[in-house]
Amino acid sequence: MDLLRLALVPGEPAGVGPELCVRLAHEPRDHALVAFGDADTLRAAADAIGMPLRLVDPDQASTRAGELALTETANAIHPAFGTPEPANAGAVIDALQRAATGCMQGDFDGLITGPVHKAAINEGGIAYSGTTELLARHAGCDVVMMLANDIVRVALVTTHLPLREVPDAITEDTVTQCLCITAAALQRDFDIARPRIAVLGLNPHAGEAGHLGREEIDVIEPALERLRAHGFDLIGPLPADTAFLPAKLHGFDAVVAMYHDQGLPVLKYSGFEQAVNLTLGLPYPRVAVDHGTALDLAGRGVADPSSLFAAARTCARMARARRARGPAIHA
Ligand SMILES: NC(=O)c1ccc[n+]([C@@H]2O[C@H](COP(=O)([O-])OP(=O)(O)OC[C@H]3O[C@@H](n4cnc5c(N)ncnc54)[C@H](O)[C@@H]3O)[C@@H](O)[C@H]2O)c1
Numbered sequence: 256m257d258l259l260r261l262a263l264v265p266g267e268p269a270g271v272g273p274e275l276c277v278r279l280a281h282e283p284r285d286h287a288l289v290a291f292g293d294a295d296t297l298r299a300a301a302d303a304i305g306m307p308l309r310l311v312d313p314d315q316a317s318t319r320a321g322e323l324a325l326t327e328t329a330n331a332i333h334p335a336f337g338t339p340e341p342a343n344a345g346a347v348i349d350a351l352q353r354a355a356t357g358c359m360q361g362d363f364d365g366l367i368t369g370p371v372h373k374a375a376i377n378e379g380g381i382a383y384s385g386t387t388e389l390l391a392r393h394a395g396c397d398v399v400m401m402l403a404n405d406i407v408r409v410a411l412v413t414t415h416l417p418l419r420e421v422p423d424a425i426t427e428d429t430v431t432q433c434l435c436i437t438a439a440a441l442q443r444d445f446d447i448a449r450p451r452i453a454v455l456g457l458n459p460h461a462g463e464a465g466h467l468g469r470e471e472i473d474v475i476e477p478a479l480e481r482l483r484a485h486g487f488d489l490i491g492p493l494p495a496d497t498a499f500l501p502a503k504l505h506g507f508d509a510v511v512a513m514y515h516d517q518g519l520p521v522l523k524y525s526g527f528e529q530a531v532n533l534t535l536g537l538p539y540p541r542v543a544v545d546h547g548t549a550l551d552l553a554g555r556g557v558a559d560p561s562s563l564f565a566a567a568r569t570c571a572r573m574a575r576a577r578r579a580r581g582p583a584i585h586a
């Protein structure tokens with residue numbers, strides 16, 4: 256079988272992404288990694304953490320430790336560590352889009368991404384709420400953000416949205432769509448034949464029988480009932496404050512949360528180092544780190560690379576399984 260090829264985007268040039276990519280390039284691997292980024296930024300990151308780095312042509316598909324194939328997407332300005340330059344927003348987004356195009360065209364088997372600084376991209380004049388949304392638009396499909404570690408998988412109905420807008424975005428359709436994409440991904444990429452999914456309510460105590468909000472009764476429960484009639488194994492809507500108790504978590508393959516900060520703090524508290532961020536529903540596997548740009552640590556050589564290593568392992572595993580199984584048939 257041909258060597259697996261994975262695209263790697265370091266993300267914000269002033270953050271920890273580039274140095275973590277240098278560390279990743281030194282890890283043993285049985286797949287080719289092709290980075291999309293700025294050569295000077297990667298070299299500066301390698302110098303800062305005292306690790307050698309040899310950048311090679313993207314066609315070379317090297318698996319040698321310390322070597323990284325690079326498709327250059329040059330920055331406008333060389334940034335200082337810890338200080339994002341909004342002028343580099345175009346280069347950061349260009350790297351993501353070119354890597355995603357490569358995945359869509361079948362040049363790559365999957366995409367691994369480092370952290371992007373959302374404010375710096377917007378300050379650079381590009382409307383951007385997250386890479387999840389960018390990749391969904393690029394591929395023209397609906398997706399779900401799921402963060403996962405060995406303890407829990409959390410999928411979100413809404414992603415990067417002001418809290419004020421969340422209730423209006425929780426509809427029977429968005430809940431149904433999130434559950435369908437999540438269940439299909441658990442079957443396909445995690446080999447769980449009949450996933451058991453816990454679904455959280457939106458309101459305190461899942462609405463307390465309508466006395467603390469009606470979204471559970473009017474929106475979430477009807478969506479669950481509709482899907483149960485199609486054979487989905489769903490529990491909920493559950494009160495979010497106790498759904499993550501270890502004894503309960505044991506029985507679920509994933510938890511669907513209604514919004515970002517309902518689900519992700521629990522996931523990150525339970526295992527920040529090993530967690531990864533997956534975009535479910537794309538035609539290719541995309542796996543990212545679970546942490547941000549950590550501007551306070553950039554260039555100091557102390558940032559933990561575990562999440563990026565886990566992202567690369569997860570992406571390679573999913574890509575290999577998809578290759579073995581063949582392309583998905585979309586209804
Ligand atoms: N995958 C992504 O693209 C992603 C994920 C989360 C946040 N972000 C973005 O990153 C920026 C900064 O976000 P933030 O400050 O809320 O979160 P952050 O994850 O960058 O930092 C939170 C804390 O965790 C620490 N930390 C983060 N990564 C670490 C690592 N690898 N090793 C050791 N410690 C680490 C930081 O030092 C900081 O104390 C924001 O623009 C945010 O939107 C991007």
Ligand SMILES: N[C@H](C(=O)O)[C@H](O)COP(=O)(O)O
Pocket residue numbers: 371384385386387388515519532543544545546
């Ligand atoms: N919501 C993610 C997290 O908190 O880890 C993060 O912001 C990155 O999301 P994108 O991959 O959509 O940029």
